[in-house]
Amino acid sequence: MPITFDHVTYEYPTDGTPVPAVKDVSLEIADGSFVCVLGENGSGKSTLAKLMNGLLVPTDGDVRVDGASTNTEDEDALFAIRKKVGMVFQNPDNQMIASIIEDEIAFGPENLGVPREEIEERITYALEAVGMTQPRHHTPEKLSGGQKQRIAIASVLAMRPSTLVLDESTAMLDPKGRREVMEVIRELNRQGITIVLITHYMEETVRADRVIVMSEGAVVMDGTPAEIFGDTEAVRRYHLELPISDYLAEKLREAGLSLPHKIYDEKSLAEEICRSK
Amino acid sequence: MSIEVKDLTYTYSPNTPYAATALRGVSLHIEEGEYVGIIGKTGSGKSTFIQHLNALIRLQSGEIKVYDIDLNAKKPDLKKLRGTVGMVMQYPEYQLFDETVEKDVSYGPRNLGLSEEEIRERVREAIELVGLDYEEVRDRSPFELSGGQKRRVAIAGVIAMRPRILVLDEPIAGLDPRGKQEILALIKKLKNAYSPTVIVVSHDMDSVAENCDKVALFADGEIARFASPREIFYDDELLSRTEMDCPSVVKVVKELERLGKSLPTRPVTKAELVAALTVGEGV
Amino acid sequence: MNNIVFGQYYPSGSVVHRLDPRVKLVMVLLYIVTIFFVVDYAMYGALFLFVLAVALLSKVPLRILFRTVRTIVILVLITAVINLFFTQGEEMLFSWKFIHIYKEGVERAIKLALRLILLMLFPSLLTLTTTPMELTDAIESLLSPLKIIKVPVHAIALIMSIALRMIPILMEETNKIILAQKARGADFDTGGALKKAKAMIPVLVPLFVGAFRRADELALAMDARCYSSVAQRTKYKVMHLAVRDLIASLFCLAVFSLVFLNKYLWHFDEMILSLFG
Structure with missing residues (x-):
């Protein structure tokens, strides 16, 4: 069941004239898709994310998850939405409540009133899903950033969400940690979980179904990665960058090589270069 | 010669069960004018190493000389050292503290004991160098700026000390593409302005390859190799042994x-x- | 750093670790009360042996246990010295100018020092063998009768556990900020008290700003995982009293009652002395 935005505007409460962080956005996140949201800092990406599970409620328009509006006074209805749309944040240290891995993962299910025996199963499932083999009664304190972030993902998975929204969850990680987390979310997507990944790393969009570009609160581009990065003019306009392989492809085309317009990684670029001879 | 490090060894919490050796016999020689990249896995000793360059860590064993400042001296001139080596830490925007941008940037120069006039002059220049409008931001609170601007104010706070050596610990971590490009361009600009020697700790191999003259690859508290990016990134055996990306x-x-x-x-x-x-x- | 006052959790999986944290907490409280009823060396010796026995059972290296005493060495010394010099008695041992040391003073100094050390050791064993999380659970469970009079017991326990989790993170952050400001030429070591206090402003402001930022993010993460202070939660970890808890309690109570019997009925040290005398 999809998440739908119907002419959504959000203004942060301020003293002066409110500046909308999200302006008249309408979109639908299809079930099982892998969607990346790009845009420079302050473009409204994070606000968009928080609108998806009712952490923020639109000042205008409506966000619906499985047909249920996030604009509700009823806590149970809101929790039903947050249970479906799980959220992982940027800093793993700032989203952990407990000092023991299994307690951390149990926190969500406990809040939902899941029976004890089932929490046990869910912890096992969640740890397996993120590939963590550390003893679960240990503290997450000494883990690496990537491992901590995987625990954060597991804590959300334990609520059995159908969608996972990751708000720059790879931004603070080193390359190894980033790779670990990307592998986990790609695998979760293969298992049918919808992924909304907010990121600054263009390479992470390579295997996405869809890329949404935001600028000044509005959705300015929406398409497949190849469509988005094929439009180098727009990429520049919205202060994105081409994934490095695409940048190289563009330069090589300028220098006269005939390379097709599509999204590349290093391997496919090398193959096309060989083919172009 | 701007930095000479010989046989540096450092252990955290020595003589306790938590003892952890972070550096083992590290030697490094950096010439003035070099743009050096420091790479290595998390926990390979990079941060411990650069903290030594500013005497933020007490020297346990080994020798460090920065220009004519001998850190092995009984009482090394720390003020002079910190005016010589400018250190931009990870996420430097989290160290901003003063009411206005101008006051915050002047913290470093003031600690150096400069005259008010000199401080004003340096602060203005530093703020303009990092690409901010001095008149516009000087009286604003650093806390109400955007993330990228905050980072630039923090860097201004270091370069207002006019260090001859600029050390940056992951200067582009967590920034958006535009912010990254701006900071990388800024580092080049600073290198030409006051700080001929630049040392950057980075996990971003692309920017290291693009910008650095030399690369020190740390692994397990040692320098596995100190050479040009070309020599490092084409040494497959070295890269796989140290688990580095190219x-x-x-x-x-x-x-x-x-x-x-x-x-x-x-x-x-x-x-x-x-x-x-x-x-x-x-x- | 990770050893603020008491010992940090030392996982060895011993039987002491597996005891119900509520039992351990109650026994420690009783022990503290008991200490104040110790009158003679025999009982100090007995309690010392008791602590030693528990320590051996817990498989916590004695070296680590005794390190916790280091943090109060100065307190012990000052207390001992004050009592040594200022206790008046009958039997003068030493006199020089205005200094008079009596036998009673020496005895009191020794006993107070022993009392302080014993006061430190056993509670340290509690924190060495019980995770902060278990402790908060125990406190929550022991306080739960107060729910009837509308005390928000769970919220209190949650605040405690979050505080426990945040302490090491904030310590590390403090350290980072100190280094950053030192790099900017800050001088925290010279000057009078006022100058030193002023020098801390560039550390404290970013620390507070950071703590608030973390608190904000944590609150958001808790909301996203459906935390509610009023809704009915389940608890993943349920504490069950086992036979070993009963045995441990009986053992502790037996030892503690020795102290009371000694004070009010028999006097072991006289008995021991009479055996030899």
């Missing part, structure tokens, strides 16, 4: 070689790769 450009070259196409040169920057691929193509 820059995208080098990855493309290695893929090409695997497909049977070898290049006349060993490019590490994007421009070099494009040149290597188009030379003799009759374009």
Whole structure:
């Protein structure tokens, strides 16, 4: 069941004239898709994310998850939405409540009133899903950033969400940690979980179904990665960058090589270069 | 010579069960004017090493000399050292504290004991160098700026001390593409302005390959190799032993070689790769 | 750093670790009360042996246990010295100018020092063998009768556990900020008290700003995982009293009652002395 935005505007409460962080956005996140949201800092990406599970409620328009509006006074209805749309944040240290891995993962299910025996199963499932083999009664304190972030993902998975929204969850990680987390979310997507990944790393969009570009609160581009990065003019306009392989492809085309317009990684670029001879 | 490190060894919490050796016999020689990249896995000793350069860590064993400041002296001139080596820590925006941008940037120069006039002069110059409008931001609170601006104010706070050596610990971590490009361009600009020697700790191999003259690869508290990016990133054995990634450009070259196409040169920057691929193509 | 006052959790999986944290907490409280009823060396010796026995059972290296005493060495010395010099008695041992040391003073100094050390050791064993999380659970469970009079017991326990989790993170952050400001030429070591206090402003401000930022993010993460202070939660970890808890309690109570019997009925040290005398 999809998440739908119907002419959504959000203004942060301020003293002066409110500046909308999200302006008249309408979109639908299809079930099982892998969607990346790009845009420079302050473009409204994070606000968009928080609108998806009712952490923020639109000042205008409506966000619906499985047909249920996030604009509700009823806590149970809101929790039903947050249970479906799980959220992982940027800093793993700032989203952990407990000092023991299994307690951390149990926190969500406990809040939902899941029976004890089932929490046990869910912890096992969640740890397996993120590939963590550390003893679960240990503290997450000494883990690496990537491992901590995987625990954060597991804590959300334990609520059995159908969608996972990751708000720059790879931004603070080193390359190894980033790779670990990307592998986990790609695998979760293969298992049918919808992924909304907010990121600054263009390479992470390579295997996405869809890329949404935001600028000044509005959705300015929406398409497949190849469509988005094929439009180098727009990429520049919205202060994105081409994934490095695409940048190289563009330069090589300028220098006269005939390379097709599509999204590349290093391997496919090398193959096309060989083919172009 | 601007930095000379000999046989540096450091252990955290020595003589306790938590003892952890972070550096083992590290020696490094950095010439004035070099742009040095420090790479290595998390926990390989990079941060511990650069903290030594500013005497933020007590020297346990080994020798460090920064220009004529001898850190092995009984009472090294720390004020002079910190005016010589400017250290921009990770996420430097989290160290801003004063009411206004101007006051915050003047903290460093004031600690150096400069005259008010000199401080004002340096602060203005530093703020303008990092690409902010002095008149516009000087009286604003640093806390109400955007993330990228905050980072630039924090960097201004260091360069207002006019260090001859600029050390930056992951200066582009967590920034958006535009912010990254701006900071990388800023570092080049600073290198030309006051700080001929630049040392950057980074996990971003692409920017290291693009910008650095030399790369020190740390592994397990030792320098596995100190050489040009070309020598490091084409040393497959070294990279796999130290679990390091290579820059995208080098990855493309290695893929090409695997497909049977070898290049006349060993490019590490994007421009070099494009040149290597188009030379003799009759374009 | 990770050893603020008491010992940090030392996982060895011993039987002491597996005891119900509520039992351990109650026994420690009783022990503290008991200490104040110790009158003679025999009982100090007995309690010392008791602590030693528990320590051996817990498989916590004695070296680590005794390190916790280091943090109060100065307190012990000052207390001992004050009592040594200022206790008046009958039997003068030493006199020089205005200094008079009596036998009673020496005895009191020794006993107070022993009392302080014993006061430190056993509670340290509690924190060495019980995770902060278990402790908060125990406190929550022991306080739960107060729910009837509308005390927000769970919220209190949650605040405690979050505080426990945040302490090491904030310590590390403090350290980072100190280094950053030192790099900017800050001098925290010279000057009078006022100058030193002023020098801390560039550390404290970013620390507070950071703590608030973390608190904000944590609150958001808790909301996203459906935390509600009023809704009915389940608890993943349920504490069950086992036979070993009963045995441990009986053992402790037996030892503690020795102290009371000694004070009010028999006097062991006289008995021991009479055996030899």
